Amino acid sequence: MEKMRKISIVSLTAEGFRNFDEPTTWTFGAVTLVSGHNAVGKSGIADALAFGLTGAPFFGGRGLDELQHSLEQSMRVEIHFLDQSARQHTLLRVRRNGEVTLSLDSAELPQKRFAELIGSKDFVLSLLNPAYFAEVLGTSGRGLLEQLIPAPAHEAVMEQLSEHTRSILGEDSLLQPDTYLKNKRAELKELEKDLQYATGQKDANDRQRTSIEAALGEKAQQLAHVCAALKVYEQKRTTGINRPALEAELKKLSAQFESLQQEPPEITELRAARAKIEQQTFTSELEAQRVRLETELTQKTAQHKRISDLKKKLFAGARCPTCLREIDQAGEPMIAAAYDNALKQIVEHGRALRASYETAARNEQSARNEWDTARQKQLHAADQKIEKLEQSRKEIDLDKLKLNMKALSYRLTFGMMGAEEARQYQPLSDQKAKLEAEISALNDTLDKLPKNQAQGIEEMQAKIFQIQEKIKAAQMYLSMRNELMFGNLPGLRHAKIVLFEPVKETGEMRDVFQITYNGTPYVRLSMSERMKCGMELIGLLSRLSGCSYPVFLDNTESYCDLGGNFASSQIVMSRVQKGTPLMVRALKQGKRVEAHAA
Secondary structure, three states: OOOOOEOEEEEEEEEOEOOEOOOEEEEOOOEEEEEEOOOOOHHHHHHHHHHHHHOOOOOOOOOHHHOEOOOOOEEEEEEEEEOOOOOEEEEEEEEEOOEEEEEEOOEEOOHHHHHHHHOOHHHHHHHHOOOHHHHHHHHHHHHHHHHHOOOOOHHHHHHHOOHHHHHHHOOOOOOOHHHHHHHHHHHHHHHHHHHHHHHHHHHHHHHHHHHHHHHHHHHHHHHHHHHHHHHHHHHHHHOOOOHHHHHHHHHHHHHHHHHHHOOOHHHHHHHHHHHHHHOOOOOOHHHHHHHHHHHHHHHHHHHHHHHHHHHOOOOOOOEOOOOOOEOOOOOHHHHHHHHHHHHHHHHHHHHHHHHHHHHHHHHHHHHHHHHHHHHHHHHHHHHHHHHHHHHHHHOOOHHHHHHHHHHHHHHHHHOOOOHHHHHHHHHHHHHHHHHHHHHHHHHHHHHHOOOOHHHHHHHHHHHHHHHHHHHHHHHHHHHHHHHHHHOOOOOOOOEEEEEEEEOOOOOOEEEEEEEEEOOEEHHHOOHHHHHHHHHHHHHHHHHHHOOEOOEEEOOHHHOOOOOOOOOOOOEEEEEEOOOOOOEEEEOOOOOOHHHHHO
8 A cells, every 4th residue: 555645534433432432423624623611522532533543642652541431341433534645544443451453444454554654653643743743752853853854975974074073983884873872882881991990900910019029128138137147157157068078978878778768679579589489389290180089989989879779679579770670589689689799899999999099199298298398498598588688787777877967967057067056047047048938939929910001001091082082073973964964954934953052061062952942942932832833843744754644733722823834734723612512613715724723
């Protein structure tokens, strides 16, 4: 569907809306007068027009519950209107149980799609309500105007700026100056936080560095005093001492003492060899022969017992265990004799085995005894060697060795000093070593402190200054862009949009978006002046958008001059007439609007 450039209301029907619980229809003309006593429904018609066109009240907002009749479950507004091609349309908006539905020419539409046809809520209400743009939108009206006014070319804006400002902006993209400024301010904020943190870190490190340097100076003085006190002792400690020879001798004694503290490798090897001999076990072929004969003898004994048990079961009438035939009286003696002969042979073989077994056992024991004797001799020889080596170690006097080492250590430490001098020297030497360790630790800490922090801070400060300059330049760019956009708006005679104002404290100019009428700020205007100002703003929006929508003028009994020519717009005037019911009537064409507002 084509975008609508003109809306001319033919009729309006409201049901369940404000004062109107029953369906009520009004007819409109090019100029329509709505009159009546207070609280009879004049402003309800304004809200009905606004609700039908935008889904919101006359002054915007979301308070739809206040529009619905208190006794009704739903409200309905139906508008018949003509577009720029004089085609008639029917717009129906219904609210039931908090849900709002919209249909255009019987086809249901979402509000977003309908707004694409006639404009946004703020745009439509700014054309319908003369007070909406200035009083409701306020500074947000800038955004609505920016949608209607083509932005000046980037080159045209840059041409109006100074050479210095252009050089600061350089090739930066300023297609969306507000977004550019927002990003730069965010970048500046992060840099300022980083600078604050870096400055705090530098201050803390500087304090720590100063503290360490003071401590180093103090300890250096203490070390100098200690070294001065040690100087006399150092002369006695080093004079007449062949330090290399003493150190070599102490090293030799230390190695000897260390070796005596540990078991020599020779003894360790002997102990290992002895343990190996002790773990040996006796093995012999005679043992295997004895075990074999013992096994055969056991088997023969078991065989003799088994045959003896079978023989006991032989009697006339029984079955032979070998052939399984029944034994008769004649065969019993013969079978018994056969079993006796078998047992005799087993006994004779067993006696021979036992004799062989006993001989093998005696031979094995004899071999075992010989092996064990040889083993004991080997163990005894190892024990004697170990004992001899250990005895040679015991002959060395460990205590004397310790004393010699102690004496050498004393000479190396104290030189030719006596006991009393050594007693005085040692605390000073310990203090010197402690001070040197503390000085070394402080120097390590000092070396680890960050360096070149000042340079990093200077770089951040330079970056901050650069971004601040870019922000100022972008503000100048935006101001110039706004001046080129809004500085010469068409059709405004008395109403003006102020884009800049001076700051009282500094005298600098800052960006604003304020509406004035004959130089007076909107907030200080009278009711009639506000209406005239609003009508000029509606004229401006109509010319910029090319749209002609109805205008609803409230309280027209309070002024007689509407301050403009709106022949192309449909005018709906509301006025109070004491003691009369609500009346809506279209006025004849050709009459001046001001005459009917008087």
